[in-house]
Amino acid sequence: MGNPYEQDLDRNPANHQPLTPLTYFERAAKTFPDQTAIIHGRQRTTYRDFWKRSLRLASALAKRGIGKGDTVTVMLSNTPPMLEAHFGVPMTRAVLHSLNTRLDAAVIAFQLDHAESKVLIVDREFAGVVRQALALAKVRPLLIDYDDPDYAADAPYPKGERIGTLDYEAFVADGDEDFAWSMPDDEWDAISLNYTSGTTGNPKGVVCHHRGAALMAYANTIHAGMSKHPVYLWTLPMFHCNGWCFPWTLAVQAGTHVCLRWVRPKPIYDAIADHGVTHLCGAPIVMSVLINARDEDKRQFPQTVSFNTAAAPPPEAVLSGMADAGFAVTHLYGLTETYGPAVVNEWHGEWDRLEKGARAAKKARQGVRYAALEGLTVMDPQTIQETPADGETIGEVMFRGNIVMKGYLKNREASDEAFAGGWFHSGDLGVMHPDGYIQIKDRSKDIIISGGENISSIEVEEALYKHPAVASCGVVARSDDKWGEVPVAYVELKPGKAATEAEIIEHCRALLARFKVPKAVI
Structure with a gap:
């Protein structure tokens, strides 16, 4: 007699639907149609209109034959069209490819x-660099200009000329x-394509799926502590791992x-004070700013x-400065291949009572797996x-679960290497x-080897931050005839502060071998 739970209990459309963040967006638009979805300069867009514009974008793309298996590329800043693309493109079953706006032609x-x-x-x-890129590329995509009506008067860069055959607003209106x-x-x-900034050769195209994006939206909501109607400030570029999946995440709570x-x-x-911002993400440089x-x-502003x-883990001085300024910092870790953050430094209340050095050591750790990640470990990459x-034996950080990429586009060899042994090898x-908390010591391919000794660039940077x-x-x-490699530091000083090269080197000598x-x- 067979397993009764596998008899006459088949999947069907009533009990099984594919996971996708598109359904979160639909729910938000229908449940909170008048809730403000987007603030951009003088523009205010409700969820009703955000939904309609995304549908119009999807329709306009479909009219031009875009569908499953096609790639729609965007070279956009953190603006409304970038948000619309995160929903409108997958509504046609096409794949969104977000270009890093800092790339060369x-x-x-x-x-x-x-x-x-x-x-x-x-x-x-970005018209100038894109024009140069198209002159080098073989493809001839349909080219659409976005002319931002709220481009700041004190912009650090001027607008480029129009290079497209269509205007974005006219395209959407169609x-x-x-x-x-x-x-x-x-x-x-597939829902998105993002390229890694590999150190050798051409970058690899990371392909993410609807299931992973949907699960990340839930996980981000949990780990960022997002209650109903959060207000999220886009300090993080949306081209970075689809903004760590936060374009999709905010739909869960109609943020x-x-x-x-x-x-x-x-x-x-100004944005934090005027709009009541509750959440933002960014690299340590944003905290310095x-x-x-x-x-x-x-x-x-009254809110935390x-x-x-x-x-890199934020130095204790930076964390203290952020707290004084009204920010609560959470340290995350992940890669493009894991949809952005997949590890969080889950903080224990009793750690606040530790002495300063011990507390800083806890904060320096990357943490434990996201709720949506099934496995996180450190392994010998050869033996798996x-x-x-023990907090001392170095290995390679590895991931396993539903928020790991499908693989690298048109690169089976790289995918097989990354997934060797049934785990994703982070490098x-x-x-x-x-x-059970992990701590990153360095990138395996970027570690500095000087005279046969391994030097962790993170450790040296931590010492520099204490100045x-x-x-x-x-x-x-830096290549060195005697030692093979030696460490070199690039430093930006705080406004109004001064330090000589000799002073900084002497500071490091007091802290490092x-x-x-x-x-x-x-």
């Missing part, structure tokens, strides 16, 4: 060709707001997107703002055996602590 051309882009939507701010949008055929279907084209202190403080802002650029940061959870070196004049820094390897001290400070 050659890399953009490679991505356009590799992705076989059928449509390219370009913000006029669509039908009653368009019959499509669910994915399968939740494994408000506050657009931000450039990371500048005064507009950030905030705490080192001029007094005249700062604003007071949740700030999610990734990359877990390293001891990051780290340790597992006895309590009172250092606002931001980065440590890289001699071979780890930067040989030059630039």
Whole structure:
């Protein structure tokens, strides 16, 4: 006799639908149609209109033959069309490819060709580099200009000329707001394409699916502590892992997107104070911008703002400065291949009572797996055996679960290598602590090897951040005839602060082994 739970209990449309963040958006628009969805300069867009515009975009794309298997590429800043693209493109079952707006023409051309882009939507701010890229590329996508009506008068960059054959607003107006949008055929279907910034060769195209995007939307809501109608400020570029999936996340609780084209202190403080921002994300440099802002650029606000940061763990001085400025910082970790953050430093209340050094050591750790991730560990990459959870034995950080990419586009060899042994190999070196928290020690391919000794660039950067004049820094390897490689530091000083190269090197000597001290400070 067979398993009774596998008899006459088949999947059918009534009990099984593919997971996709598109359904969260539909629910938000129908449940809270008058809720403000987007703030951009003088523009205010409700969920009703955000939904209609996304449908029009999808309809206009479908009219031009865009559908499953096609790539729609965007070169956009953090503006309303970028948000509309995150929903309108997958509504046609096509795949959204977001270009990093800081790329050079050659890399953009490679991505356009590799992705076989059928449509390219370009913000006029980036018209110059895109024109150069198209001259190098083989593909000839339908080219659409976006002319931002709220482009700031004090913009650091002028608008470029129009290079497209169509205007974005006219293109959207040509669509039908009653368009019959499509669910994915399968939740494994691709929703987005993002390219990694590999250190060698051409970048790899990371393909993400609807299921992962949907689960990330739930997980972000949980780990960011988002209650109903959060207000999210776009300090994080949406081209970074689809803005860590927050364009889709905010639909879960019908939140408000506050657009931000450039990371500048005064507009950030103004947005927080004027719009009641509750959440934002960004790299440590954004924190430096905030705490080192001029007094005249700062604003007071009553709410505590949740700030999610990734990359290097924030130094204790930065965390203290952020707390004084009204921000609660959460340290995250992830990669493009994991839809953005997949690890969170879950903080324990009793750790607040630790002495300063012990507390800082806890904060320096990346943390534990997201609720939507099934496995996180540190392994020997050759044997695929877990390293001891002693906080000392270095191995490679590995992931397993539904928020890991489908694979690399048209690159089976790279995908197989990344998934060897049934785990995603991050390329990051780290340790597992006895309590199950991981801590990154370095990138396996970027580690500095000097005279046979391994130097962690993160460790050197942590020492540099303890200098009172250092606002931001980065440590890289420089070829050396004697040692093979030596560490070199690039440092940005805080406004109004001064420090010589000799002073910074002497500061590092007091904190680091001699071979780890930067040989030059630039």
